[in-house]
Amino acid sequence: MAKNIQAIRGMNDYLPADTIVWQRIESTLKRILTNYGISEIRTPIVEHTPLFQRAIGEVTDVVEKEMYSFQDRGDESLTLRPEGTAGCVRAGIERGLLYNQEQRLWYIGPMFRYERPQKGRYRQFHQLGAEIFGLSGPDIDAELIMMTARWWRELGIAEHVTLELNSIGSLQARANYREALVAFLEQHKEKLDEDCKRRMYTNPLRVLDSKDHGVQTLLNDAPELFDYLDEESKIHFDGLCAILDAAGIKYRINQRLVRGLDYYNRTVFEWVTTALGAQGTVCAGGRYDGLVEQLGGHNTPAVGFAMGLERMVLLVQEVNPDFVKETAVTDIYLASFGDGSQVAAMLLAEQIRDSLPGVRIMTNYGGGNFKKQLGRADKNGARIALILGEDEIANGTVTVKELATGEQQTLAQSGLSARLSELLG
Ligand code: ATP
Ligand code: MG
Numbered sequence: 001m002a003k004n005i006q007a008i009r010g011m012n013d014y015l016p017a018d019t020i021v022w023q024r025i026e027s028t029l030k031r032i033l034t035n036y037g038i039s040e041i042r043t044p045i046v047e048h049t050p051l052f053q054r055a056i057g058e059v060t061d062v063v064e065k066e067m068y069s070f071q072d073r074g075d076e077s078l079t080l081r082p083e084g085t086a087g088c089v090r091a092g093i094e095r096g097l098l099y100n101q102e103q104r105l106w107y108i109g110p111m112f113r114y115e116r117p118q119k120g121r122y123r124q125f126h127q128l129g130a131e132i133f134g135l136s137g138p139d140i141d142a143e144l145i146m147m148t149a150r151w152w153r154e155l156g157i158a159e160h161v162t163l164e165l166n167s168i169g170s171l172q173a174r175a176n177y178r179e180a181l182v183a184f185l186e187q188h189k190e191k192l193d194e195d196c197k198r199r200m201y202t203n204p205l206r207v208l209d210s211k212d213h214g215v216q217t218l219l220n221d222a223p224e225l226f227d228y229l230d231e232e233s234k235i236h237f238d239g240l241c242a243i244l245d246a247a248g249i250k251y252r253i254n255q256r257l258v259r260g261l262d263y264y265n266r267t268v269f270e271w272v273t274t275a276l277g278a279q280g281t282v283c284a285g286g287r288y289d290g291l292v293e294q295l296g297g298h299n300t301p302a303v304g305f306a307m308g309l310e311r312m313v314l315l316v317q318e319v320n321p322d323f324v325k326e327t328a329v330t331d332i333y334l335a336s337f338g339d340g341s342q343v344a345a346m347l348l349a350e351q352i353r354d355s356l357p358g359v360r361i362m363t364n365y366g367g368g369n370f371k372k373q374l375g376r377a378d379k380n381g382a383r384i385a386l387i388l389g390e391d392e393i394a395n396g397t398v399t400v401k402e403l404a405t406g407e408q409q410t411l412a413q414s415g416l417s418a419r420l421s422e423l424l425g
Contacts, residue, residue, distance in 0.1 A: 010115070010123030012310075021324040022309070025316060026108070028154050029128055029307075036147050038104040038130055043087040045110065049077040055086035055295060057262025059202040066113040068123075080112035083261070084129045085288070085304060086295075092133060093297035100298075102134035108309075120279025120311045129285075129306035133292070136301035138239035141267045141287060142247070144305060148271060148283055149249050155312075156320035161271045161282060163249065166257040167237040168205070168268055169229040171290060177228035178204055184222050191218045208256040216256075224255055233266050240267060263288040267303065275318050276311060283307040328381025330362040331424055335373035338390035345388050348398065348413065355417040359424060377403060384423060386416075 007013060014022060033040075049069050056063050068080040081087055084107050092098040092105075108128040115121055130147075132140055145163065152158040168174060185192065185200045185207060192200065196207045196215055208219065229237070244251055251269075259268045268286035276282075285305020292300035316323055332352070336345035342365075349363045362380055364373045377385045387399040387408075398416055401408040402423065411419060 008123065010117030010121075012122060012124070016329070017327065018313075020327055020329070021313060021317070024324055024326070025155065025309070025313060026128070029151055030106075030108075032147060032150055032154065033106045033130065035150075036104070036143070038106045038132075041088060041091065041105045041107050042109075043084075043091045043107065045081055045112075046078050047081055047087050047090065049079040051086050051090055051295070052079050052082060055089065055261075055263055055291060056083070057203075059199075060206075060261055062113060062261065066115055068112045068114060082111055082113045084109070084111065084127055084306060085131060085261075085263070085291070088129075088131045088304075089291055089295050089297070089302070093292065093295060098133050098292055098297055098300050100134075102132075104130070104132050106130040118279070120276050120308075120314060122310060126309040127306040128309055129304060131302060131304035133300055133302045135303070136289065138236045138267070139243060141236075141240050141303050142243035144285070144303060145244060145249060145269060146247050148305065148307070149247075151307075152271070155316050156323050157273075157315055160275050160315065160319045161273045163244075163251040164254040164257050164270045164272060165241075165244075165251040166225075166254055166268050167229060167233050167266050168225060168258055168264060168286075169233040170265060173228050173230040173233060174205065174225075174265075177223065177225050180223040180228065181205070181207070188218055191215070203262075205258045208258050219256065225258075226255055236266050259284065259286060263291040263294070265289050269305070273315055276314055279311060281308075282311045282315060328383075330360045330380045330382050332359060332361040332384045332386060332420070333373075333377030333380060333382035334361060334363045334386045334388065335370070335377065336364060336388040337370070337373075338393070341388050341390065341393060344393050348386070348388060348416075352417065352420065356420060356424075359420065374401075374403075384420070 052067060053063055062082050067082055069077055072078050088105060088107060092103065097103050106129065109126065110124050111127050112124055114123060117123060130144060132144065152161050181204050182200060185204065189197065191214055193212045193215060196210050196212065199206045207215065210216065257268055257270060264286040266287040270281050271283040272280045273282055274280060283305055287303040289301045292298065292302060334345050334349050336342055345363050349361050352359065352361055364376060374385055383403055385401040385403055387401060392398050392410065396413050397410050398413050399408055399410045400419060
């Protein structure tokens with residue numbers, strides 16, 4: 001027998017038992033996005049490789065070692081998108097959405113990174129993100145954070161996530177700080193691990209979020225980014241904190257929060273949890289005022305974030321399983337017995353779908369005795385079985401059985417929808 005071909009490591013299949021959970025969570029998230037006047041944008045999953053190199057930065061984990069890049073048949077270098085912002089900005093520039101305009105956009109979809117697969121970290125994963133263009137004040141930064149806080153409340157996980165906040169200032173402020181930081185790190189080279197020694201010259205700010213304990217201790221004596229912030233970035237950050245305070249959103253200022261992608265400036269934030277082990281960041285973002293221009297557009301302020309859906313699903317399942325416990329795929333199961341009953345059942349099901357559009361109804365196929373058909377009703381989570389036998393067909397009636405109690409009643413088909421709406425509420 002031929003060897004079975006398996007899925008690619010780190011790329012998951014989502015089966016019906018999973019997708020029902022995902023849909024539940026996604027529909028809550030999407031409803032809230034529309035509550036804030038944010039519209040969906042869909043961009044391709046593949047883009048020209050230089051887009052990501054330019055947007056994300058050459059000296060980042062993503063571009064250095066995580067991208068799925070390949071030559072296509074026309075010998076162009078293409079990349080499966082590792083994140084959503086670059087494509088969104090590319091589309092915004094190319095389709096004329098950004099110049100002198102305000103845009104409030106969200107996207108959802110698969111992203112690809114060649115990482116070591118583990119719980120909460122995959123090679124194909126999914127992000128839901130928002131990107132707001134054309135607004136430069138701290139008020140919109142605050143509103144995005146307030147919206148994510150509303151997400152957590154509605155998903156019932158608010159008690160299990162905390163907000164980390166920082167400002168990384170302007171490009172100039174960061175350049176000044178970078179110099180001071182490198183000078184400090186050079187004096188303490190022997191205390192740096194290999195990763196940090198390499199990063200020290202290529203992307204020294206990333207040393208700040210090193211996971212190495214020794215490095216973190218050393219950093220207690222390092223110059224602080226805050227002392228190098230430009231005046232406008234300070235005012236922006238104070239403005240943001242004031243709004244979050246007014247809205248009752250708690251945060252922790254984490255001066256070592258710098259984010260892994262190059263394009264950020266001023267506001268950066270992460271929502272983190274301790275409930276998922278090492279993969280603790282569920283949502284991350286910030287301001288990226290320079291990116292549109294860097295990719296060839298006009299100078300356009302922008303702010304956004306991305307949420308990892310796998311981690312969000314894991315978190316909801318972990319801390320609020322009630323939210324996703326509903327696994328029924330139908331409300332009503334239509335059983336039928338005897339000659340001619342199959343087609344009659346199909347037509348009755350169509351009538352019910354016409355009169356009660358919100359109701360889920362499954363028709364039995366492949367025959368089976370009473371016990372077997374009722375077993376299928378149960379397996380699919382139905383609350384009601386409708387029974388159509390020869391007697392019912394002859395009399396124009398149908399038997400309605402409530403599966404929780406076993407109670408049943410035969411009634412005229414003409415009165416069926418009224419009875420069903422009553423039973424299903
Ligand atoms: P991490 O530090 O965990 O690698 P990151 O800084 O690379 O995260 P971002 O690029 O900011 O992550 O992406 C935003 C969010 O997307 C993350 O907070 C996380 O929830 C999710 N995410 C990122 N990479 C993965 C992955 N490989 N698998 C699953 N989710 C991911
Ligand atoms: Mg990463």
